[in-house]
Amino acid sequence: MQADVSGRYLLRPVGSSQTFAVVCEAESLGGGWIVIQQRINGTVEFNRNWEEYKIGFGSVGQFNEFWLGLERMHQLTTSDSYELAVELRNESSHYGYALFSNFKVAGESNKYRLFSGFRYSEGIIGNAMEISFNEQFSAIDQDNDRTPDIACGSKYKSGWWFYHCDRANLNGPYKKDPQTGRGIYWKKWANAATYSRIMIRRC
Structure with missing residues (x-):
């Protein structure tokens, strides 16, 4: 979806009869992005169960915290090729980003x-999702990671594409000085993140 101005829009995925609200980002990293996750101030709890991560939570808006929902990500990416962008800031407003190609989310039957x-692809915060490729999503009540005897979603109070628990977790508890692997965490970036935004763009 191409929008000339950043803001909230209604979108209908290819092959769907239903529309839903999305936030479009028209300026950052060349524009053309749909925001699928945003953390800005800790007002929305991300310690959620599988069903909530499936349907999404928070209020979708340009200045709000939200998770768009796994089912909507699947609907958007199933018929087209998408890039993914991660943007992070810390309390001192230091900024970093990472770009990825071929972002596609399978359906619920494949977790x-x-x-x-x-x-x-590129970036200045490195690739903390290097072992998330081909991983199923886990949440606090559904353990689909590959770490023996540890449920990463439950341990780190979030949902994510975990392999091991300690590489990336942008849905962790909002903390301004997180311990390793806790909080809004990206292993390749030394700064404790207080802002994160995940976006996708059709290629």
Whole structure:
């Protein structure tokens, strides 16, 4: 979806009869993005169960915290090729980003698996999702990671495409000084993130 001005729009995915609200970003990293996650101040709890991560939560808006929902990500990416962008800031407003190609989310029957062709492209915060490729999504009540005897979603109070628990977790508890692997976490970036935004763009 191409929007000339950043803001809230209604979108209908290809092959769907239903529309839903999305936030479009028209300026950052060349524009053309749909925001699928945003953390700005800790007002929305991301310690959610599988069903909530499936349908989405928070109020979709340009200045709000929200998670668009795994089912909507699947609907958007199933018929087209998408890039993914991660943007982070810390309390001192230091900024970093990472870009990825071939972002595609499988359906619920495959636990919203991240497509195996998902690849890092470029950025200044590095590739903390290097072992998330081909991983299923986990939440606090559904453990689909590959870490023996540890349920990463439950341990780190979030939902994510975990392999091991400690590489990336942008849905972790909102903390301004997180311990390793806790809070809004991106292992390749030394700064504790207090802002994150995940966006997708059709290629």
